[in-house]
Amino acid sequence: MIAVLALLAPAAAATASSPAAPLTTADAGSVCQAPERDESDPSIYIVGCLRDLREEPPAPVPGVGITLSDAEGNELAQAESDENGAFAVAIPGDPISALGKDYTVAVDEDTLPEGSGLRNPDDVEQTITVNTDSDQSVAFPIGDPLPGSAGGLTLALQLTVGGLVFSSLLAMAALGLSMIFGTTGLTNFSHGELITFGALVAFAVDGLPGQISIGGLNITVIVGVIAAFVVSAAFGWLNDAALWRPLRRRGTGIIAMMIVSIGLSIFLRNVFQYFAGAQSQNYSQYSAVTPIQVGPVQITLKEIAVFLVAVAVLLATTAFLKYTRTGKATRAVADNPALSAATGINVERVISIVWIGGAALAGLAGALLGVTQGFDYQIGFKLLLLVFAAVVLGGLGTIWGAIVGAFIIGTFTELTTLLVPAEFKFVGALLVLILVLLVRPQGLLGRAQRVG
Amino acid sequence: MPAETEPTLTKGGGTAAPAATRSAEARAALAGVEHEPGAKKPDPIVVAHGIRRQFGGLTAVDVEHLEIQKGVITALIGPNGAGKTTFFNLLTGFDRPNEGTWSFKGQALDKVPAYKVARMGMVRTFQLTKVLSRLTVIENMRVGATDQRGEGLLSAMFAWLWRGQEQDNTVKADELLERFLLHKKREDFAGSLSGGQRKLLEMARALMADPELVMLDEPMAGVNPALKQSLLGHVKSLREEGRTVLFVEHDMDMVRDISDWVVVMAQGKVVAEGPPHTVMSDQRVIDAYLGSHHDQDLSEDVEEQILAEAQAEIDAEHPEETK
Amino acid sequence: MDFVAILGSAIQQALGPTAIIYCLAAIGLNVHFGYTGLLNFGQAGFMMVAGYAIACAVTIFASSLWLGVLVGLVLAALLALALGVPTLRLRADYLAIVTIASAEIIRQTIAAASFSEYFGGQDGVTDFIAGFRDANPYSGSVGIPGLFRWSAFDIWVMTVGWLLVAISCLIVFLLMRSPWGRVLKSIREDENAVRSLGKNVYAYKMQALVIGGIFGALAGFMVSLRSAAVGPSFFATDVTFFAYTVLLIGGAARVFGPVVGAIIFWFLITALGGFFSQATAGSDPLIPEAIMDPTQASLMRFIFLGLGLMLLMIFRPQGIFGDRRELAIDAR
Structure with a gap:
């Protein structure tokens, strides 16, 4: 019976995970050979592997001290990595009594080779909960000591860079939401699913048999991302033509449409899970890329590429809205639909274009998010509140506001981790949203006269 | 509110005669009032001073001084975009001016929210009728x-x-x-209900509060001719009961027919005041309606200005969205 | 296909504790949305503070469940005030966004590992209902043999739960037939009109938000009592949306709408779940595994739920049994 409620909350557990976390080099120790040991020993071992990821293939790091402690901080055992970089440390005592308890595994940093450090300084101590009586593995990726571990300023810079990349994607999603709101008045709670849709389209292309290449260069994922943009555009048109346009014709109220969009969100999210499964996915390329050092900051080439693509698309979209005839018509409709219709603008056509463009932007954001950090069936749903926060912060319905709001929210969420644990960065952004409404409800760039 | 209200206000019947006398007196009192914008009234129920409301760069209302005489029917007229509805919103607390003071029965209303204004006895209706549909x-x-x-x-x-x-x-x-x-x-x-019936219902509903001042925003808009006469009768009967009426109207026949005093607004300012027949022939009023440039072609600038004013008018009609 | 088993579990769920929880949550939403037109998308947040209040009253402060109930009600009221201040003067969709965001803020804060000492992180809180269990006057179990049965504890939860539902419905009935309820309905129609008639619209909205939130708190109490546990996953965003579906099935702005809605909702959801689970079970399933495996089958009811919510709002916004002329919400 308890399960029923838990089942009803498929979104629950995963939502807390960070949307912008850079991909960790998780499988660094997968090729690791565990040290030989007696198979009949019933003890639970904590095993792991220390490898220097700057080498290709990663080189083992021997002679590093490992300490195991219990939850109260009492030291239980010690070990040292062998010539393969592997270590195994047994939990003393009866294996049964260890179940359900937390243990801390720590690396003795002084024993690391000169000039090396943990990729993530927070990983020096890792807490493990023992839930089964099988061995538990733990990874300590080693590389350049993170420069930020010394200076807070460098860390802030590093986080800002990560935040900017994330912001550029958030901005694409927010721009689409804001334009749709501006022209139709719909607060679209299924906008997150447009993001997920893009990620899934790219994944589907990626999953096709064989690979797509030009001149021997494998561009499968690039084609996938382009396909995500195009197919999402079509999906946006379909959304409007099959659902929202008929509803507008009936004169459906905006609150009713909002609830319809919630139904659509639940429907699509579960359909996505039906086909893509609940697990987190990565594309076949670019999933584990070694970062390069730019000044004091580490960044991967794919992040640079993603950022450039996103900024280019944002610039193109704003230029389109600012200079082309259709773009001007769009802004006019967003400003005052009735007046625009009276001046001969085909409002329905404009709304259709906005849906196509908004969904294409959201889909592209989803596919690029998939490239930078992987995705699952509810990546868009998890992002939705941040997108709302960005749009409200900038001013509902405004174009520049959505972009500015997204960059503020995106970098803010990253930078808050300087001060509070990473698990609160979402909470911080949402608190900002509420505070903004309290002080300046029309948003940063919204007009004081009329909201929306 | 009701404490200060005359007990005779509620019903027309038995107490109509003294009330009618009172309103006749009040009208007689207006005889001595100057026909100038901002003229002082002998017994004002509303006094507004230095009211200014800007939307962005546009000044929608800029009223130096205005008094509304108690117990008479005052019409507020003016071309589209003159700021009449905005002024209405400001007086009733549905919008806040950038500066200015105004009072009702001698009580300052600067910081009084709309609902309290209504409780004090100043009840309004809306241009787009607001009945509670369901x-x-x-x-x-x-x-x-x-x-x-x-x-x-x-x-x-x-x-x-x-x-x-x-x-x-x-x-x-x-x-x-x-x-x-x-x-x-x-x-x-x-x-x-039909549009006209809604207007009637809105007016009747406003009377449930026994208001001393009834403010009607375009009571005739969208009402069919058959109903117009009865609506006119109702407005007149309000005065006979001793209430004060301030109404915004475009229908000049109605203005001429029932109002005791007319205030003309143009481009946010009060440009003329006086009894209906005098005001209608005032050159300033004709200018206001036809535009002082009515002998020239509309230049692009003027056209843009008119559009901007129309926008301000639209904004003013949705004061709630502005907060 | 064992239709008797499906029917049995559907009836069990439709009248059981889960339906009660969603019924209470929907009664709160009825006050918010059905009567006042306030779009609260964060009912899960109200449920969560209350659910954790009773749990933590026992586990952290070692006091009685009753104190937890009191604290839960106060917290829900405070949450309503905190949400109302920035949003009740703004348009409807702002309240929707702020409430949904606040529910997430609360959930992620309570779920945070930093506070796991108090709230148990993702695992939540358990071991706090001994007092409630001890007060159970029933023993044995009740049911129709071969169809369904409730344990003594379930019956106890249901007794308390349906009693709460009955009291809540009575309160809503008494409030909504009064002039106070009339003002709420008027605000739903046109708040400026109500303001022009001398009513303090902001205060009325705030009162409605608090009262609806308190009904949400009752739902939260029932969550922790029936599960003997609370966890962050019990109060995800979707819980609110399901409660909206319950409300819309039964018909908004009707006193018994949430009751009818909760029973129908849980009957259909359980029956659908049972059907697809059986259709994909066994070595020779009704639906070939290539089309649908058991995991996918468990999603079918949510797919239908989403679709159902859309179709309901579009074609029968007055609820399944409602009369279109009495449609209280702005759907057209």
Whole structure:
């Protein structure tokens, strides 16, 4: 019976995970050979592997001290990595009594080779909960000591860079939401699913048999991302033509449409899970890329590429809205639909274009998010509140506001981790949203006269 | 509010004669008033001074001084975009001016919220009628009554606390419905009424509060000619009951027919005041309506300005969205 | 296909504790949305503070469940005030966004590992209902043999739960027939009109938000009592949306709408779940595994739920049994 409620909350557990976390080099120790040991020993071992990821293939790091402690901080055992970089440390005592308890595994940093450090300084101590009586593995990726571990300023810079990349994607999603709101008045709670849709389209292309290449260069994922943009555009048109346009014709109220969009969100999210499964996915390329050092900051080439693509698309979209005839018509409709219709603008056509463009932007954001950090069936749903926060912060319905709001929210969420644990960065952004409404409800760039 | 209200206000019948005399006196008092914008009145119920409201760079209302005489019917006229509705919103607390002071019965209203303005006895209607569509006509009327014990959360659950008052209110509502010829619609949803009937219902509902000053925003807009006459009669009867009426109107026949005093606004300012027949022939009024450039072609600048003013007017009609 | 088993579990769920929880949550939403037109998308947040209040009253402060109930009600009221201040003067969709965001803020804060000492992180809180269990006057179990049965504890939860539902419905009935309720309905129709008639619209909205939130708190109490546990996953965003579906099935702005809605909702959801689970079970399933495996089958009811919510709002916004002319919400 308890399960029923838990089942009803498929979104629950995963939502807390960070949307912008850079991909960790998780499988660094997968090729690791565990040290030989007696198979009949019933003890639970904590095993792991220390490898220097700057080498290709990663080189083992021997002679590093490992300490195991219990939850109260009492030291239980010690070990040292062998010539393969592997270590195994047994939990003393009866294996049964260890179940359900937390243990801390720590690396003795002084024993690391000169000039090396943990990729993530927070990983020096890792807490493990023992839930089964099988061995538990733990990874300590080693590389350049993170420069930020010394200076807070460098860390802030590093986080800002990560935040900017994330912001550029958030901005694409927010721009689409804001334009749709501006022209139709719909607060679209299924906008997150447009993001997920893009990620899934790219994944589907990626999953096709064989690979797509030009001149021997494998561009499968690039084609996938382009396909995500195009197919999402079509999906946006379909959304409007099959659902929202008929509803507008009936004169459906905006609150009713909002609830319809919630139904659509639940429907699509579960359909996505039906086909893509609940697990987190990565594309076949670019999933584990070694970062390069730019000044004091580490960044991967794919992040640079993603950022450039996103900024280019944002610039193109704003230029389109600012200079082309259709773009001007769009802004006019967003400003005052009735007046625009009276001046001969085909409002329905404009709304259709906005849906196509908004969904294409959201889909592209989803596919690029998939490239930078992987995705699952509810990546868009998890992002939705941040997108709302960005749009409200900038001013509902405004174009520049959505972009500015997204960059503020995106970098803010990253930078808050300087001060509070990473698990609160979402909470911080949402608190900002509420505070903004309290002080300046029309948003940063919204007009004081009329909201929306 | 009701404490200060004359007890004779509620019903037309038996007390009409002294009230009518009073309003005749009040009209007579206007005879000595200058026909100039901002003229002082002998017995003003509303005094507004230095009221300015800007939307962005556009000044929608800029009224230096205006007094509304008690017990008479005052019409507020002016071309589209003159700021009449915005001024209405400002007086009733539905919008806030950038600067200015205004008072009702000598009490300053600067910091008084809209609902308290209404409780003080200054009740308005809206240009786009606001009936409560999915409530019945009689329920619409009952909402209008003030000081209802049953509207407090604590007493709401205990019907015996408010049932008696509710019955009194219903009797009063039925009388008003009878008077406004809406009695047959008593149990219908207000949303099913015609445009003219909605105007009637809105006016009748406003009277449930026994207001001293009734402010009507375009009471004739969208009303068919057959209903117009009865609406005119109703507005006149308000004065006979001793109430003050301020109304915005475009229908010049109505203005000429029922108003005792006319205030003309153009481009946010009061440009003329006076009795209907004098004002209608005033050169400033003709200029205001036809534009002082009415002998020139519209240049692009002027056109843009007009559009901007229209926008301000639209904004002013949605004051709630502006907060 | 064992239709008797499906029917049995559907009836069990439709009248059981889960339906009660969603019924209470929907009663709160009815006050918010059905009567006042306030779009609260964060009912899960109200449920969560209350659910954790009773749990933590026992586990952290070692006091009685009753104190937890009191604290839960106060917290829900405070949450309503905190949400109302920035949003009740703004348009409807702002309240929707702020409430949904606040529910997430609360959930992620309570779920945070930093506070796991108090709230148990993702695992939540358990071991706090001994007092409630001890007060159970029933023993044995009740049911129709071969169809369904409730344990003594379930019956106890249901007794308390349906009693709460009955009291809540009575309160809503008494409030909504009063002039106070009339003002709420008027605000739903046109708040400026109500303001022009001398009513303090902001205060009324705030009162409605608090009262609806308190009904949400009752739902939260029932969550922790029936599960003997609370966890962040019990109060995800979707819980609010399901409660909206319950409300819309039964018909908004009707006193018994949430009751009818909760029973129908849980009957259909359980029956659908049972059907697809059986259709994909066994070595020779009704639906070939290539089309649908058991995991996918468990999603079918949510797919239908989403679709159902859309179709309901579009074609029968007045609820399944409602009369279109009495449609209280702005759907057209």
